[in-house]
Amino acid sequence: MLLLAFDTATPAVTAALHDGERVLAESTVVDARRHGELLVPAVDRVLTAARAEMALVTGIVVGVGPGPYTGLRVGLVTAAAFGDALDVPVYGLCTLDGLAWAAGEAGLDGPFVVATDARRKEVYWARYDGPGHRVTEPAVDRPADIAEQVAGVPAVGAGAHLYPEVFADRRADPAHQSAGALAGLAVHRMTTGEPFAPALPLYLRRPDAQVPAGYKAVLPR
Template identity: 35%
Template sequence: MSILAIDTATQVSSVAVASEARLSAELTMQARLTHSETLLPHMEQVLKMANVKKEDLDGIAVSIGPGSFTGLRIGLAAAKAVCYALKLPLIGVPTLEAMAWHYPVPGVRIVTLLDAQKGNAYRQSFRFHEGRMEAQEEITVSGLLEVISSCGEMKEPVVLLGDVVPKKIAGKLELPANVSLAPAHLVMPRAACVAMVGLKKLAAGEVGNVMDMEPVYIRRSEAEVLWEKRHPEAAEGGAK
C-alpha cells in the first residue's frame, strides 16, 4: 500500500511517497518560492523518484493544520484534486501530530509548536507509548513564555520542535533544565511523518470526504481580523 503525502503547513514544502515497509522518496525544501509554484512539480518529481505511477497509489495524505492559512489551502486543494481525479481516499493528518513523529521515543514529552504570530504558538504535546503517539492535550494558542514555563514544570524530559524554535526560542529564551530543542534537521514538518500517520489512518479506515474536508485553522486569519476592524458594521450585521 503506497500513499503520497503532502505538507505545506509552513514555509517548508514537503512531498513523500511511502508504504508500510519503507519511505520510497521524499522531497523537502524551504525556499522563497511559493507552494503554488513548487507543489505540483514536486509531486510529479517525487513519484518519479519513487518509481510509482499515480494510478498505483492507494491514497493521499495531507497535513491539515494548524499552520499557514494559505499553505494549508494550497496543499489540501492539490490533494483533493488528485483524489477526485483518481478516485483515491483522502486522509487528513493533523500537522502537530505528524511533527511529533520526529521523536517516537518513550519517556519523553514531545511538544510541537508552530508560529501563530505576535509571540504566540500553536501548541500540542504528545507521549509515545506502545507504538502510538498519544496527545496529552488539545491544540491551544499559547504565548512562548507560557510554553517554556509550563514545560519546565513537567516531571520528564521535554523536547520542543517546530518553526518557532529556530526563529524565536533558540538563543533567545532561557530554557529549564528538563527542556531541550530539536536539532535543525528535526525541527520542521516533513511529509514523511505525514505519511506515517496517514498510513495508520488509512489502514484503520479513517479517511475524509473529498468534498467537505477543511483545514484546521484554530484561529481566524489576520486578514479577517483586519477586515472586521475596518468594517465593524458588516461584522456586527453578520453576527446577528
Template identity: 45%
Template sequence: MNEYVLALDTATTRTSVALLDGATTLIEVSHDGATGHGEALPRLAAEALGQISPEQLRAISVGIGPGPFTGLRVGIAFARSMAWALEISVVGVCTLDALARDYVLQEPELSGDFAVSTDARRKEVYWAVYDRVGNRKGDPIVTRSSEISGDLLALPTIGSGAALYPQDFTAHCAPVFPTASSIGRLGFEKLASGELLSTEPLYLRRPDAIPPISPAAVAR
C-alpha cells in the first residue's frame, strides 16, 4: 500500500516541494527567490503531484521554521488548507532539523556535534546544535553570529547562515538549504510514531512589518 506524503518548505529563500512514498522520494522540485514563495509554491506542488491524484495523499509535511514571517506563513497556510480540503493529516517539521538530517545522510561518519545556521536577516542567524546522529540539543535561537561563543562557532556548521558569515563560522560546509525530502521523511516518522502533529510556526521574533498604533488607540 502506498504511503504518499507531500512535503514542502518555505522557511528559506528556496521554496522546495517533494512527493514521497514513505521514506522514498519520487520527485523533488525547487525555486530560488527570497520573495517568490507565494507564486512558486502552487506551481511546484502541481508539478510534484503530477504522478498521482491528490486524493491519494496520506499526509502533508511542512517546514515550520524558524524563518522569516512571510515565507513561513505562505507554506504553512498552503499545507493547512490543502490538508483540510483533503481531510488528511498535516505535520510540522523544524526546518533546521531537516538540514541536520541531510547532513547526517551526507556525512555518516560524523564523530561529534555540529551546528545548523540559516539566514534570519537583520544581520542575524537562526541557530541550533545537534549531536552526531542529528538529534537537536536544545531549542533553536535567533542571534548575531558574532555573539555565539568561540568554541561553538568552531563546530562544523551547515546552512545559509554559515555561508553568509564565513568569518565567524570558520568550519562552514554544505548543505546550504534544506531538502523537502528530509521534511517529508521526518514528517512521515512523526506520523508513524503518533507524535503530536503541530504546525505552529517558529518565528522566534515579531514580523518585520507591524501595523502602526493609531493615536486614538493609545489615548484609550
C-alpha cells in the first residue's frame, strides 16, 4: 500500500505519503491564497523525500471539506486527475475528521470540537466523541450561535483560536490540517471497513463569486 494524501480545504496546503503503517514524508505550507501553485510541488516534495515514484501510488486520499470554494476545488480536481491517470481509487474524507484524527495523535481523547475558519465571521465545525467518531454533521455557523453547544468542551483548529470568547478551552495542536493524519485515518477506515465520503466538495454554502446581473450586451442585436 502506498497512499498519497492531500488537503486544500484550509489555508494549509498539505500532502503526505503513507505506506499503511507510517507516514513516509509530509509537506505542509500555510498560505490561503496559493493552493493551486503549492499543491503539486508539495506532492513532488513528498515523493522525492520518500524516494518513491508516482507510479507506485495505490490510492489517493483527499480532504473534501468543508472549506472555501476556490481552495477546496484545487485538491479535489487534482485528486480526480491523479486517480484517473494512475487508475487507482480516490478516497474522500471530511477535513474536520482529519483534524480530529490529528488531535487524537496529539493525545486528545474526547469529547471535543473541531473548528476551522469559514471566513465571513463564521466557522466550519463538528463535535466528536473521540478522534475517529464524529457525532454531529459538519456545519457552518457564527460562533456566538453555537456557544452553548461548545461550552466547556476542548476545541482544536484555527477557527477555535479566532474566537476565544466562545471556544474557551482551546488546544494548541493541531492548528492546521495534516495530510499525514488524514492518511492515517484512511488506513484506519480501510482496516475497520468504515465508509469513505464521495470525493465531492462539501461546501455547506454558496461560493463568494456570483454571476454579475444587469451587465450590458456587447453583441449586435
